Amino acid sequence: MCSLIHTPLVLLDFDGTLAHLNVDWDVLKKHLARYSETHGFQWEHTQGLDANLRKLRESHGEKLFRACCTMIARAEVDGFTPDRVNHTLLELLCRRGQRPVGIVSSNTHAALKHILHHPVWGGLSPVIIGKEDVEQGKPHPEGLLKACEIWKIPCNEAVYVGNTQVDCLAAQAAGIPFRYVQTLESYAVSADS
Numbered sequence: 100m101c102s103l104i105h106t107p108l109v110l111l112d113f114d115g116t117l118a119h120l121n122v123d124w125d126v127l128k129k130h131l132a133r134y135s136e137t138h139g140f141q142w143e144h145t146q147g148l149d150a151n152l153r154k155l156r157e158s159h160g161e162k163l164f165r166a167c168c169t170m171i172a173r174a175e176v177d178g179f180t181p182d183r184v185n186h187t188l189l190e191l192l193c194r195r196g197q198r199p200v201g202i203v204s205s206n207t208h209a210a211l212k213h214i215l216h217h218p219v220w221g222g223l224s225p226v227i228i229g230k231e232d233v234e235q236g237k238p239h240p241e242g243l244l245k246a247c248e249i250w251k252i253p254c255n256e257a258v259y260v261g262n263t264q265v266d267c268l269a270a271q272a273a274g275i276p277f278r279y280v281q282t283l284e285s286y287a288v289s290a291d292s
Contacts, residue, residue, distance in 0.1 A: 103260075103278075104194050108252040110243060111192075111225075112261035113204040113211060116280045117185055120178035120206070124148065127174050131167050138163050149205060149236040156234075168207050168231050175210035181219035188260070188280065192223055199250050200225040203242040203259070203269075208232055226250075238265045240273035247275070 103109055114120045131151070132142035140155045140163065148171075156164035192200055200223065202211060208229030215223070226249055228242045235241045247254050259270040262280045270277035 103191050103258060104198075106198075106256070106258045108199050108201065108247065108250055108257035109192065109195065110201045110203050110246050110257055110259045110275070111188075112259075112263070112266050112280075113202050113206050114175075115262035116260055116266075117188060117202070118179065118214070119183040119185075120175055121180065121183070122174050122178040127171065131170060134170065135159075135163065135167060149230070152230070153234075153236065165231065168209065171230070172207040172210040172213070175206055176213050179210075179214045179217070181217055184219050185280065189220070189223065192225075193221055199252070201228065201246040201249070202226070203228045203237075203246050205230055205236055238268035238272060240269050240275075243269055243273040243275055247273070 111117050128148055131148070132144065135142055135151075135155055138159065140159050142151055143154070146154075152164060152167060155167065202225045204211060204227075206229055208227050208231045211227045211229055215225070215227070226246065228246055230236065233239075233241045233245065243257075243259060244254070247257055254274040255276070257275050258278055259266065259273075259275045260278045260280055261267065261270070267277045267279070
């Protein structure tokens with residue numbers, strides 16, 4: 100297993116990986132459906148949140164998409180508490196020094212920017228690629244490819260850490276080695292992994 104401390108670029112998912120947000124996604128989706136339907140978009144209740152938002156963005160434009168993202172960001176910020184941060188992973192990231200770290204997430208950029216200003220992160224300042232920053236969400240590799248391009252680091256020299264099969268599929272599509280966060284949590288931080 101390659102070293103997360105010495106890998107040229109570490110990219111991470113956020114919710115479920117670096118922290119756990121307490122968001123009632125079902126309730127939020129119902130609010131978003133009502134809101135978007137009042138603006139002429141027919142929400143597909145059998146589709147996921149991101150699938151609906153992508154269709155909404157294509158058919159009704161950036162303004163309505165951004166309004167929905169603002170609603171999501173509020174819920175994500177409200178759902179953050181510092182006691183639900185993955186401190187094992189955070190300590191590994193802090194040991195990287197000046198080596199680049201990025202978050203490529205289905206969470207909103209706006210929420211992550213706000214959340215990452217909390218003192219619990221100890222000055223960690225990753226580049227963020229969130230929901231608003233890509234045309235295609237995971238498992239499409241767009242966000243991961245964009246992150247590698249920012250630092251001009253080849254995909255095979257990066258690592259993506261996530262907690263779902265969708266994260267794994269995105270990494271595979273980008274040609275980036277993938278690590279499940281559960282595997283990383285199973286060894287001591289003192290190990291140079």
